[in-house]
Amino acid sequence: MKLYIKNMVCNRCKMVVKTELEQLGFNPVSVQLGKVELLQETLSTTQSETIKEKLNKFGFELLTDKKKQLTEQIKTAIIELIHYQTEPLKSNLSDYLSKKLNTEYAYLSAVFSETEQSTIEKYFIQQKIEKVKELLTYGEHSLSEIAFQLNYSSVAHLSTQFKKVSGQTPSEYKAFQHTIRKTLDEI
Incomplete structure (x- = not known):
């Protein structure tokens, strides 16, 4: 039996x-991000409630x-x-998700938007920006290396997107690293 668990992100x-x-x-x-497979084939209502609590x-x-459950699979x-x-x-992201989840992207997008009141693309960008913040905090890579690693077309594109999402440029973020980052389950 498969259980889908929200906020299981690390x-x-x-x-x-x-x-x-x-x-x-x-x-x-098997225990994977967002999903657990149990040996048991079914769970009673009491067992489900015990696990839930x-x-x-x-x-x-x-x-x-x-x-x-599908939305959590997309996020994962x-x-x-x-x-x-x-x-x-x-x-592209739509092909990747369609293949990974074996579901048409139009359906994935509609379900995600319905349950999250946001788009898959916005969630994807938010995750990328959090990764940029992490890499900037470590200070081991230049901005151009980070842009390449995260598949941005240019440093300018990364910087524009970073400012749009975080309200700061990457340089400002790096200078004021006391800025609190979001945990992955808060995005």
Whole structure:
């Protein structure tokens, strides 16, 4: 059985969810960002409620609505793409998501917009900007290296998008690194 879990966006999140499920007596076969596969084929209402309550204590949400599950799969695919893959995207985002989720992009877009009141593209850009902030904070790469790594056509394009989303230029952000970054689940 597959469980879809909102706000499970990092390796530490995966570890917490796996540990909590094991303590409850469930056997996670696979724990991935946003998704857990259990050995059990079905869950009783009581078991679902127990899991839901336990995960809520850690800021996670067990998703039962199909559209919310799909939206979480879209977010997870984007987070994996931006924050965990080392190779840049070789196709456009719509093709990538369609192939990854085996669903027409028009449907993905409609469901995402309905559940999030925003577009997939805006979410994608917000994730990219958070990655830029992370890389600027570490200070190990130049802006041109960051632009290349995140598949921007130019440093100017990255800078324009960064200012539009964050209200600061990359240079201003770097100079005032006390600016609080958002966690991935807050985007």
